[in-house]
Amino acid sequence: MEISGHIVLSLGFQLLQDWMGFSYENELGPARLVLTMMVWLWGVCLWVFSQSTISYVKIFDIDQNHLTHREIWKCSTWLTIIVPTSMTAYLYLYSHGEVSLAASQPVILYIAFALVLVFPFDIFYLSSRYFFLKTLWRIAFPLQPISFPDFFLADILTSMAKVFSDLERSACRMLHNQVATIAWFEADSICGSHSVAIPLVLVIPYIWRLMQCLRQYKDTKEKTTLFNALKYSTAVPVIFLSALKYHVLPDRWTYVYHPLWLISSFVNSLYSFYWDVTRDWDLSVFTRIFKFNKPTWWSDLLYGQNWVYYWVIGSNLILRCTWTYKLSAHLRHNYLTVFTITALEMLRRFQWIFFRVENEWNKISKSSIQLPMTDIPNEDEKLVDLSDHTV
Template sequence: MKTGYSPLNSAAIMPSAIFLWRFKVLLFLIWTFSCCKIGWNSVMRMSADLRDLFFYEAFLYYNPLLLVTMMVWLWGVNLWVFSQSSVNYAKIFDLDHNHLTHREIWKCATWMTIIVPSSMTAYLFLYSHGEVSLAASQPVILYAIVMMALIFPFDIFYLPSRYYLLRTLWRIMLPLQDGTDQSSTNPNSQTRQQCSPDAQAITFSDFFLADILTSTAKVFSDLERSVCRMVHRQVATIAWFEADSVCGSHSIAIPLVLVLPYTFRLFQCLRQYKDTKEKSSLLNALKYSTAIPVIFLSALKYHVFPDMWTNVYRPLWLISSVINSLYSFYWDVNCDWDLSVFSRIFKFKNPHFCSNILYGRRWVYYWAIGSNLILRCTWTYKLSAHLRHNYLTVFTITALEMLRRFQWIFFRVENEWNKMTLKPSLQVSMGEIPTEEDRLLGSNNHNV
């Protein structure tokens, strides 16, 4: 006797969502262990004098993409927190209904987490087993895949979001061009503000992404060095160790690439001043210009006599570093976050002005301000080309800068949301806000 088809029987056969999730986590852990084991054994097969040098070369090719992967994970966390609060990030960035959610961002980050370390493991394994040409092809193939994933013209792999990113990057590189991209301009993001007003031709997305790019200056620098080695066929060799070679650590291209994100942001501020005539845009431009002496004075160490560096250029570099760190810290807290560090954050007289996400928890603000100050100062270390001898230290500082930027995003985006929604309803002078004494007097008068 045949048994009829039953949906209940089918549902019983299908694995549950929790089982599938645990199975995927198990596979991920097995893959992680395998990559670590194969990579470690491959490095140990090399001679001791070659091991550290070659591992640094492998690290040079892959650490930029590892840092980008980390940034994608953190951006997903940002979006998840915003989705759990009242902050409508889609409206702030002028995103349509097809925009990527935090789940889709994490899905992209998961694939990046799998692909990049897998390519690095294959690179180490092939080189340690004598397959030099195959090893050299691994980072080249990976970079080509990443580039194709960004510019692939067909409607797969989140085409609208990819082209939104590319259009924003194009406007960042050409901020002084005339005309406004009406298709990407968010009228809600054109609110005038004291510290960084939004010009009509510069949307919030434009300068928000440009600010993030300043935190990835090290990534762009290492990408330039990696591509340079690929073009000059130096992959899987030790030619990179020559400091004064075309792609060496003393190359003039390093400070030029490091300064590019700050130059883009500087020109954005100048465009804002052209459109709005607000002097605060010039003050913001001055902030980004303070990074330029830090970068180029540091690079001079490799191109001047040691005595000249010690007596003249190093003191100038130290002074410019302090100015850049303190100026950037002040602008983060007082302007980008709108916390008014000299009054509101330490007194909390008007808690309704504080963050809605964090519900006015004081320790969060103290932590954000303190950690931002420390990491702003350590980021100066990264911008200085002559301090790059320990690549693990530089990688750690770059990762910490991305964590600082991830923290900065919470306050910056919510501040923009407050300007769009809360500030119009809070246009009340401080004298009209009742104090505790006023409430007591009112209560006594009522009782009388």
């Protein structure tokens, strides 16, 4: 019985590896799985906020019809059902010779997601979808003062740069009829892993964030925003130097570009880590983590405990360094390693959210206490001051 059980487990694990591997090589699964994971984690964030004294509604300046953690979890539950089902249907149809039907599965799913997002009628959380799309527009085109939701979502998008790259690869293969074909094995094909489009897509979230910082400097003249812009600019050489491996001679890569890539990766990782701790979180002095309305055993485990800060600082440093792996095209070959690091980056961003939101709430609370009653702004002044955030 033990031997047969071991065989069943081995076969099950092998099937899972084949399922993940084939889906990853086709760029069909990873992006959707990571997106689903991030939606679940965002629901957890909202649940924790709802249990604490932090008013995330005020921080994000959203109306009372916003999605709660329960509604976010409903969405993520549907995603958890739909995404693996679509991937399994693809593999089933492909393995049974229905290549054209298999190729249609990811196309149908992506079109359905896009239609739901832009559906103009007042169903399926219209106000939240509108808020999300409006924020994406403001991120892509920072022509107005930058609000907290703008750069908050833009920061999250930098963690999903590889997701964008996977989506671009998937769209490319759909447009060029390379889904469920042997072409996805060819690294030098138009949609292969050596394509120049990969670094161009990877860098987009960082360019968006950099432009936000420059816009913030234009509005506030705060020099800190320029140093923040410099931080995002350090990701650019990491991405493009890595991509050069497939377009230069081996010796030139080994003795010129690879050392430059190592230096740029080191600078980007440490600069980003420093900024997380001292600016985004303001952990120069260990103050507190969320204060909860109704203390429980798990809130007592977190509230005011220094180990939380040591953990978040140490794990953030390690994951900041490993995330460089994901931005580097010449390292992305082992699909399990790539998927694991992508998932770990989602967890790093997940814990980043708590400290970033708490830091913003501390600033709002402090300014509210120090503001005399005669200086309370009217509604017009509030709109003018919308961009008064530390980016």
